[in-house]
Amino acid sequence: MNRLIPPVLFLMLLIPLALLWAYHPEDLAMRYDRQMPWDIPLILGAAILIWARVHFRSRQAEIHTFKTPRHLVTDGPFRFSRNPMYLGFLLLLVAAAFFVNVWCAVLAPAIFLAAAAFWYIPHEEAALRATLGEDYEAYSRRVRRWI
Template sequence: MTRFLPPYLFLSLLLPLAAIWLWHPPAQVPFEINVPPWDVPLILGLVLVIWARVQFRQSDSEIMTFDTPRNLVTTGVFRLSRNPMYLGFALILLAGALYVNFWCAFVVPAVFLAVCQWWNIPAEERNMRAEFGPAYDAYAARVRRWI
């Protein structure tokens, strides 16, 4: 599981959303949820993922979750969240669940958040603390994990 990278997790979780969307008959939905537009979390999620990716590239930082980090990025979108890419992926999955508009679709972004919260992010934080020590601790004290 240590090599199940967040983009792969994200893409694999799109499949259940697509299955729910394809197979649940709209007229027979027992608990249909009236939701706000799905485009807002989709656009916000895409902006976060792209912005964070650009910042990683500009600072020559390691983007792979379980590899040794090269640089501590604390500017731009990383001033607002220590994990903007995870947040962006979660928002895109939330947009998918809103689009599907069926109660069980909301399990998908919840699974993504749970795996990131209790598996991926702690592994990254251990690597960051090992590599950057007090500088990362100061950053973590200043910026929240999600938002």
């Protein structure tokens, strides 16, 4: 699983949501009159993800999850979250699940959240601690993991 980078996992979870939206039977639909508010997490997720990605690249930081970090980025969106890109992906999956409006669609963001919280982020944090030491420790004490 060391080669399953977060954008690939995101796409692997988004495709079933698209298929659910296209082909879901009515008996899976949520039982209420209103659609879930999917537009807010879509806009927030896209904005956070793009801001973090552009900012990270402008600092020439290593973006690949499983490569050795080059340096610590602590400004821009990284002032508010140590993991804004994961947060952006998660919000996009929440938006897609709300748009599909089928109860089982919530599995996609739940799977991404679990993978990020229990595998990707701990791996990255260990690499940052090993590479950057006290600089990363001080940053992690100042800034929360998600928001």
